Structures are given as structure tokens and as C-alpha cells.
Amino acid sequence: MANRKWRESGYPARLAEKLPDGVVRCHLSPRNCKIRPGQHGFCMVRANRGGELVSLNYGRSVHATEETIETEAVFHYEPGARILSMGNIGCMLNCDYCHNWKTSQARFVEDKDVFHYTPEEVVDIAERHGIQVISWTYNDPVVWHEFVSETARLASDRGIVNLYKSAFFISPEAVAELLPVIDIFSISIKSMDPKYYRRVTKGWIEPVLEATEQVYRSGRHVEVSTLMVTDLSDTEQNARDMARFVGERLGPEVPTHFVRFHPDYKMTDTVRTPVERLERARRVALDMGLEHVYLGNVYDTESTNTWCRSCGLLQITRYGLNARLVGLTPGGACAGCGTDARVRRLPHPAAPPAVLPDLPAGERHDSARFDWHGDIRAVHVRVVNTADSPRAVFHRRLRRDHPDTGWTRIPMAPRESYRFISAQSFDDETGVVVAVPDGCTSSLHQVFDRAHFPTTEASAGTVNADVTPLPRYVRPSR
Structure with missing residues (x-):
């Protein structure tokens, strides 16, 4: 239901350190914000109330929405799956082109866009509509840490998969708390240029790359993407740097997405990324040895499809946010030659709606x-x-x-x-x-x-x- 007083209540926050004079330090993101009594952290949704760190957005959400897993730049986990997308308020970054700025930047949030859910209600919605994946998404789930962790645990106990779509500006301690309850990580690496990161996102790149490696080493399913901003990050060099990171610090099998930008927020005096630049970035990454490279936010291109890396059989066709399996076995192998397609499948996919x-x-x-x-x-x-x-x-x-x-x-x-x-x-x-x-x-x-x-x-x-x-x-x- 709509919540008109989301800023007024606080929920005990984890990853907190108490300092002298009632000050608390938040260890959720690499900022390690020191917050005085009555003040907020950078995200504006974690605050010091009487010397205690609290979350102001526990259960505060945009409207729960059924979407498809491709919405989250996830192409190699149950393609075409229906997901329940949950988004919240606040962010640990402030990207100049943010597509969700009306909710990610808490000062712009309007009460009409805020709803309140309990963990039980979120899981019940998914179960009632036969949805097997809950996606923590939109602005960024990092600043929703307590609600995500507790709801994801409840969902896992009920056999529901959890997907975490994030820019992943997050501390190692927070990642460690997520790993037991999150099955899929879709990580948005904004650019491979440290100066770009500081200037455009107001964060810094090193913790993002380290946290991504931490997830990859855990064995959880991970896919990475980068937004190719027109005339800023849509370069061959950025594509090479991205491919090098994936190939050397993760693995060449990790699905990688080059995503088309549209002007938004503080960056509207420009144009959409030319598709030919995205296609070039994809070719660069494939030539450097990555096995699964895709384009995002594009239509009418074969660069969103999946082919067998051994026999070349077309396995998955995609159009926009929809996918169809045409050459894949229920176990995730090529229907032609039996090679592992590295596509994880749900053991018992739900029947589609009538x-x-x-x-x-x-x-x-x-x-x-x-x-x-x-x-x-x-x-x-x-x-x-x-x-x-x-x-x-x-x-x-x-x-x-x-x-x-x-x-x-x-x-x-x-x-x-x-x-x-x-x-x-x-x-x-x-x-x-x-x-x-x-x-x-x-x-x-x-x-x-x-x-x-x-x-x-x-x-x-x-x-x-x-x-x-x-x-x-x-x-x-x-």
C-alpha cells in the first residue's frame, strides 16, 4: 500500500560501528559514512537516531512489478523467466545519467511513488502469481540491505530464487552477508576508467571490481554489464578494458553486456548511443576471447541471441526483453551437440499464465x-x-x-x-x-x-x- 510517512520510521541497521559522542559509522558501502546524531549518510536513507544506525527505507518500495529476467541483463539463467521486480529509495551513488533518479536520489522521492511491503507480502505475491525469481533492482538494492537480506532468506526457504541487480558499490562485509541468500548477481560496471567513475558516478571503481571478483569466486551466477554513454564511455578502449577485466579477473565464460544509453537526469544534451558503436564493442570483446557477449536496450539485431560455442547451433533467440529457447535442453546443454551452454535452468519451471x-x-x-x-x-x-x-x-x-x-x-x-x-x-x-x-x-x-x-x-x-x-x-x- 502507499506509504505517506516513509521518512519518519527507522529500522535497526546492520554493519554499524559506534564511535564517541554518539557518532556511528556505516560499513555498508566503501564510503564508510560517519554520521552524527540526527544526520544522514550519503544515500539519505541510513541515519543516526540517538546514536543508533537505522534504515529509513525498510519495506519502502516502488510498486512490485512482474517483468522478465532479460530486463536485468541476465541472459544465462532460465531465459524468459518471469520475475518479481522490487525497487526501493536512495542510492550510494549519484550517476549523472541515472534512469531511476526520481527514486535513487531520495530528495526527489514523491510519496505517491512509495509503497510498503513486509517480507511475507513480497514472497506471497510471487507465490500467488507463480513467479520463481525475485529481483532486487531499479535504483540499487545495496541501500536496502536489511530488507533484501531478510526477504531473500524467506524467499529461499520457500524455494524462490533471488536476483541482485546492482552497481555494486558495496563493502566486502555486505557482500558476505548477501552470498548465502542471493543466487544471481547482475553487476553494472559503469566504466573501466577510474576518472570517469569519480566524475560521473561520484563513486570509485576499485571496490566494484573487488566485490565482483568476490561474487565470482563464490560460485554464484554472475553476469556483468556496462552502459556505453555516447561520446564518453562508448569507446573501443572501454570495451577492451572491460573484456580484459572479465577475461583475466573473472572468466571468459561470464556473460557480458554492452548496454545502449539514453539521455536522462543531468545528461539530456546528447543522443542515444549509436548502435554501430555497440556492435563494435561486442566484436572487440569476442575477439579478445570472451565467449558470451550481448547488446542491451536494442532491437532488431542478432547480437542478443545465443549460439553454441562448439557447433554454432542457435540456442536462444531474443527480441527486446523476451526470450525463446530453440536449441537448449532442459538441463542447459546444446540440443545439437550436447555441449554445456552455461545456461542455468530452474529444476521445475513454472507453467506460464493461462x-x-x-x-x-x-x-x-x-x-x-x-x-x-x-x-x-x-x-x-x-x-x-x-x-x-x-x-x-x-x-x-x-x-x-x-x-x-x-x-x-x-x-x-x-x-x-x-x-x-x-x-x-x-x-x-x-x-x-x-x-x-x-x-x-x-x-x-x-x-x-x-x-x-x-x-x-x-x-x-x-x-x-x-x-x-x-x-x-x-x-x-x-
């Missing part, structure tokens, strides 16, 4: 349609059951060449608010239609590239859909 040829007869449904346009090829759909009894809502894809796509059914508990992503999955797909019965409401929210928060309701329009999404950052007047 698809019906038509809407239920005898029910009246209100419908809303969203058409893909420009670079807006995904939408978050929020549906709310306002009734005291169960309901079901439906959605279907619109395709030029395949009109009979069927209606996907989503069951809704009484008074439930649910949010899910629909992203273009075929080149002939033109949009999506949502149908809700009496007692339910729906709203559509545009998503730019990979999912971000907050999203803008479709009726608000766009500001140049090919470049920068809403809301736009307004620099303070001097």
Missing part, C-alpha cells in the same frame, strides 16, 4: 490499448481489483501477421494492486490491449528501454520518444 482464445462470455470488460512508438516498446500495466472478491484481468499482444494471439489471464485477489510489464516481442507486434472486468481498474505507464521508476502514465504524453523519457530533471535555478 491464455484464452476469447474473453469470458457474459462478462463486460473495459479495455485500454497502447501502441509501440519511437523507442517506447514496453509498458507497465497496473491493474487494481477494487472488489472484495477475486477477479481476473486479461491482456493480449497486437500483431500484424498473427491476429489470433489469445488473452493472457491474470488472477487478482480481493483488493489487490498488481503491476506487470508488456514489452514488444516480435518485429510485427504493434502494441498491447488490456481488458478489465467490473470491479477492476487499469492504467498504462510508458517504459523506456529496460524498466525504470517512476514511469509516466501514457496519457501524459512523451518528450521526444526517441531520446529522453518523462519525467525530466529540471536543474535548480541559481
Whole structure:
């Protein structure tokens, strides 16, 4: 539910050191912030209350949202899996191009974007909708440490996989607490240039690389990505440095993603990364010996697919945020030659939601349609059951060449608010239609590239859909 007083309560924080005069030091990130009574750390969501370190964002979240695992730059763990994405408030960095700046920078957070969940509620949502992966994502889960750790442990006990999508500016002690409960790490290395890190992210690179190595040595599944910012980090040298780090300090088998940038936050006076620069970066990394290199935030390219490294068989096709297994065994081997594809599979994948040829007869449904346009090829759909009894809502894809796509059914508990992503999955797909019965409401929210928060309701329009999404950052007047 929405929480109007998220700044007022505190939850006991871990990784704290007490110093003289009521000062506390936070050991969650490499900043090791020294916080005086009544003050906050850099992240603005860890504070000193009466000489005790507390977390102000425990259970404070953006709306829980069903997405796909590809949203998180994870291509080698149960491709196409549905995930429950959970994001919070605050961040240990302040990147000039942040796509989630309205929630990552706590001073910009609006109460309407804040919801409250307990660990049990998060796990219950996943179980009720047949979702086997919870993703800790959006702004950055590092500053949500206590809630992530406790909820992930509960999820693990119930057989649910945990995914951690992070810039990973984190201390070794915090990583050690995550390893027992996190199964998948998707780590965003912003650049391999230390000066760039200091200037653009307000952090520093060495702890990120060390923490990434710490995860890799643990044997947990890890994939890495880097955002190729136009005319700043979209260079062959950055690609070479990234490939060298992965090949020498991790392993050439680690999936590596070069991600397309869109202008946002304080960096809107530029353009999207030219796709040919991304393709060149991928070729450089492959030539240097990396085995699995992909592009992110792009459509209509084969550089998002997976082929067998032995026989060349096409194993996984991807379009946008969707994946289809075409040459992979249930155990993660090549269907052609049996070579290990290094794709981890869930032992018992959940059945997909039911698809019906038509809407239920005898029910009246209100419908809303969203058409893909420009670079807006995904939408978050929020549906709310306002009734005291169960309901079901439906959605279907619109395709030029395949009109009979069927209606996907989503069951809704009484008074439930649910949010899910629909992203273009075929080149002939033109949009999506949502149908809700009496007692339910729906709203559509545009998503730019990979999912971000907050999203803008479709009726608000766009500001140049090919470049920068809403809301736009307004620099303070001097």
C-alpha cells in the first residue's frame, strides 16, 4: 500500500560501528559514512537516531512489478523467466545519467511513488502469481540491505530464487552477508576508467571490481554489464578494458553486456548511443576471447541471441526483453551437440499464465490499448481489483501477421494492486490491449528501454520518444 510517512520510521541497521559522542559509522558501502546524531549518510536513507544506525527505507518500495529476467541483463539463467521486480529509495551513488533518479536520489522521492511491503507480502505475491525469481533492482538494492537480506532468506526457504541487480558499490562485509541468500548477481560496471567513475558516478571503481571478483569466486551466477554513454564511455578502449577485466579477473565464460544509453537526469544534451558503436564493442570483446557477449536496450539485431560455442547451433533467440529457447535442453546443454551452454535452468519451471482464445462470455470488460512508438516498446500495466472478491484481468499482444494471439489471464485477489510489464516481442507486434472486468481498474505507464521508476502514465504524453523519457530533471535555478 502507499506509504505517506516513509521518512519518519527507522529500522535497526546492520554493519554499524559506534564511535564517541554518539557518532556511528556505516560499513555498508566503501564510503564508510560517519554520521552524527540526527544526520544522514550519503544515500539519505541510513541515519543516526540517538546514536543508533537505522534504515529509513525498510519495506519502502516502488510498486512490485512482474517483468522478465532479460530486463536485468541476465541472459544465462532460465531465459524468459518471469520475475518479481522490487525497487526501493536512495542510492550510494549519484550517476549523472541515472534512469531511476526520481527514486535513487531520495530528495526527489514523491510519496505517491512509495509503497510498503513486509517480507511475507513480497514472497506471497510471487507465490500467488507463480513467479520463481525475485529481483532486487531499479535504483540499487545495496541501500536496502536489511530488507533484501531478510526477504531473500524467506524467499529461499520457500524455494524462490533471488536476483541482485546492482552497481555494486558495496563493502566486502555486505557482500558476505548477501552470498548465502542471493543466487544471481547482475553487476553494472559503469566504466573501466577510474576518472570517469569519480566524475560521473561520484563513486570509485576499485571496490566494484573487488566485490565482483568476490561474487565470482563464490560460485554464484554472475553476469556483468556496462552502459556505453555516447561520446564518453562508448569507446573501443572501454570495451577492451572491460573484456580484459572479465577475461583475466573473472572468466571468459561470464556473460557480458554492452548496454545502449539514453539521455536522462543531468545528461539530456546528447543522443542515444549509436548502435554501430555497440556492435563494435561486442566484436572487440569476442575477439579478445570472451565467449558470451550481448547488446542491451536494442532491437532488431542478432547480437542478443545465443549460439553454441562448439557447433554454432542457435540456442536462444531474443527480441527486446523476451526470450525463446530453440536449441537448449532442459538441463542447459546444446540440443545439437550436447555441449554445456552455461545456461542455468530452474529444476521445475513454472507453467506460464493461462491464455484464452476469447474473453469470458457474459462478462463486460473495459479495455485500454497502447501502441509501440519511437523507442517506447514496453509498458507497465497496473491493474487494481477494487472488489472484495477475486477477479481476473486479461491482456493480449497486437500483431500484424498473427491476429489470433489469445488473452493472457491474470488472477487478482480481493483488493489487490498488481503491476506487470508488456514489452514488444516480435518485429510485427504493434502494441498491447488490456481488458478489465467490473470491479477492476487499469492504467498504462510508458517504459523506456529496460524498466525504470517512476514511469509516466501514457496519457501524459512523451518528450521526444526517441531520446529522453518523462519525467525530466529540471536543474535548480541559481
